[in-house]
Amino acid sequence: MIEHVKTIAKQLLESGQITGFLSLKKEHGQIGPHLFQSVDQLDYLCLGDTTGTENRESSTEERYSGTVESKPEIETNRASGKQENQSGAGKSRYPLNKILVRISRNYPSDCFGILVRGCDERGLKRLFALNQLDPDKVVRVGIACPQDLADECECLEPWPDKWVNDTEKTDGSEKEKIDGTEKSDKAPHEPVRQKLPCESVARLESLEARDRFDWWMEHFARCIKCYGCRDICPMCFCKECSLQDDNLVRTGEIPPEYPVFHLARAVHMAERCIDCGLCSEACPAAIPLRTLYKKAGDIMSNESGVRPGYSDLTPSDIGNLPQTGEY
Amino acid sequence: MGECHYLEGNYTAQKRINFLKPLINFVGIEKERLHAKWVSSAQASELVNDITNFIDDLREMGPSPLKSKINPDSIKTDRYKP
Numbered sequence: 001m002i003e004h005v006k007t008i009a010k011q012l013l014e015s016g017q018i019t020g021f022l023s024l025k026k027e028h029g030q031i032g033p034h035l036f037q038s039v040d041q042l043d044y045l046c047l048g049d050t051t052g053t054e055n056r057e058s059s060t061e062e063r064y065s066g067t068v069e070s071k072p073e074i075e076t077n078r079a080s081g082k083q084e085n086q087s088g089a090g091k092s093r094y095p096l097n098k099i100l101v102r103i104s105r106n107y108p109s110d111c112f113g114i115l116v117r118g119c120d121e122r123g124l125k126r127l128f129a130l131n132q133l134d135p136d137k138v139v140r141v142g143i144a145c146p147q148d149l150a151d152e153c154e155c156l157e158p159w160p161d162k163w164v165n166d167t168e169k170t171d172g173s174e175k176e177k178i179d180g181t182e183k184s185d186k187a188p189h190e191p192v193r194q195k196l197p198c199e200s201v202a203r204l205e206s207l208e209a210r211d212r213f214d215w216w217m218e219h220f221a222r223c224i225k226c227y228g229c230r231d232i233c234p235m236c237f238c239k240e241c242s243l244q245d246d247n248l249v250r251t252g253e254i255p256p257e258y259p260v261f262h263l264a265r266a267v268h269m270a271e272r273c274i275d276c277g278l279c280s281e282a283c284p285a286a287i288p289l290r291t292l293y294k295k296a297g298d299i300m301s302n303e304s305g306v307r308p309g310y311s312d313l314t315p316s317d318i319g320n321l322p323q324t325g326e327y
Numbered sequence: 328m329g330e331c332h333y334l335e336g337n338y339t340a341q342k343r344i345n346f347l348k349p350l351i352n353f354v355g356i357e358k359e360r361l362h363a364k365w366v367s368s369a370q371a372s373e374l375v376n377d378i379t380n381f382i383d384d385l386r387e388m389g390p391s392p393l394k395s396k397i398n399p400d401s402i403k404t405d406r407y408k409p
Contacts, residue, residue, distance in 0.1 A: 204353070213355025213392045259354055259393075270346060292354070299349045303342070 005115065006042050008141050012113050013039050018139050021113040022096055022103070024048060033094050035103065035112075047115070047143055048092045095278055097123045097234035101132055113139040119153075119276035121160035122309025123234045126272055132237050153277050154198040154294070157310065200291045201298065216292075220258035222285040229265065229279035229289055235272040242268060262289070266296050273297060274309035328365060337365055357388060 009021045013036070025034030026046035036042055100114055116124060121140060127133045142160030150158035204212055230236050230243060242248050242264060249264055250257045273293040280290040301307040331337040344363045352358040362381050366374045 201353075209352070209355050209357060210392065211355070212353070216354045263350065263354065266350060267343075267347065295353045296346075296350060299346055302349075303345050 002045070002047050005047065005141055005143065006045055009036065009042055009045065009113060010039050012139060012141075013037075013042075017111065018113040019107070019110040020103075021115075021141075022100055023113075023115040023141075024094060024096075031092060033096055033099055035099075093117065093119070093276065093278065093281075095232050095234040095276075096120060097127060098232070098236075100138070101127065101234075101237055104133060104137060108134075108137075111137045111139065113141060116140045116142050116160050117145050118155060118158045118160050119274055119309075120234070122157070122274035123276060126235060126274055126309050127237075130237075130272070153275075154200060155275070156307075198291075198294050200288065201295050204291065204295075216259060219285075219287045220262055223256055223258065223261065223287060224285055225256045225261070226284060228282045228284060229287075232278045232282040233269070234276065234278070235269065235274060262287070262292065266292050269293060270296050270300055271308050330367070356392060359384060359388065360391065 005023075009023070012018045013021060020035040020037045021042075022033065022035050024031055024046050025036070025041075025044045027044055031046055031048065034041075034044070036045065096114055096116075097120055100112060103112060104110070114120070114124075121142065124133065124138065124140065128135045140160065140162070142163035144159035144163045145153075145155065149155075204215065207215065227241075227243065230241060243261060244251065249261050273296060275290070275294060275297055277290045279293070280286075280288060283289060297307050328337055328341070329335070340363065344361065348358040348361055351361060362377075362384075364374075364377050366377070
């Protein structure tokens with residue numbers, strides 16, 4: 001898969017269609033986001049962490065082991081998926097969209113290519129709709145997530161509309177979007193659509209209200225207010241953050257005024273959160289933020305029939321929730 | 328509805344209320360603690376009635392779970408492994 005991505009990136013760069021290709025770079029054993037601007041740099045391109053996943057995964061699993069029961073089926077998937085995915089998409093994900101927003105604010109006339117996963121593409125769609133990026137200035141190169149990662153994320157759509165196909169040998173081949181009905185023979189994943197609500201949400205909903213309150217408070221109380229969830233979020237682009245507004249959330253307190261801090265963020269993210277889960281991954285206190293935002297997404301889709309990122313609707317279709325970066 | 332001084336302001340408010348109710352319910356705060364009603368300035372008695380009823384409902388529910396302060400020492404740290 002990685003060779004195809006490199007070929008596509010090379011073509012795009014050589015044709016001058018894009019000024020740079022935003023992707024991941026592996027250098028000295030470290031992986032990080034990188035804007036590839038010349039063809040010879042592309043040797044370092046990588047699709048994520050495929051070798052070191054074992055340690056990383058076990059640590060994430062441990063972090064959640066007390067709160068979310070570990071799922072044995074993931075273990076088996078992981079074991080089998082590891083050999084297959086050596087050249088495929090790795091597990092580590094980076095907020096490339098966030099970097100792209102920053103780059104294109106500084107170079108508004110240039111066109112950039114970007115490596116997208118399913119969640120990244122949902123993010124791009126929302127950013128287009130919220131006028132943060134110009135769709136004409138972004139070229140997407142899609143990759144699908146490995147099955148085990150998709151299971152772990154409880155992702156509803158772990159692939160973008162078009163993704164680089166692993167099986168076809170013709171270079172630059174991209175597949176059309178596959179409907180849920182045709183999933184069995186074409187989609188890269190077997191369980192295409194997870195059940196709703198997701199397991200993590202459903203488990204909490206089965207609790208009594210009071211237990212649920214205690215459960216959440218216990219998590220929120222651990223918050224060290226590092227703003228990591230906000231800083232990594234590809235959809236957080238406000239110039240002034242409400243979380244730092246003394247009138248909305250009292251500042252200078254640890255743990256932050258709970259649950260206001262987290263709920264304020266959840267409400268703000270209501271029409272934006274595309275369920276990439278980077279906030280949960282970044283959180284040093286292992287607060288299961290993703291579960292909260294998954295629920296927010298469920299509510300949005302119940303109330304307005306739209307789940308952010310899963311369609312190209314404009315903010316006004318979704319409701320008069322805050323629309324721009326300045327409010 | 329739609330006769331708001333801020334034009335479509337009450338539609339916006341209703342959307343937010345509809346969103347917030349299930350959300351606070353999800354974090355364990357009874358959704359009945361959030362109540363919205365649309366009354367015009369000419370419907371004073373209706374407003375008074377509604378608020379009185381709401382207060383009665385709240386009394387029945389008892390103090391909010393948010394009132395209970397969490398003791399910092401009681402936060403379980405053993406579940407968290409970095």
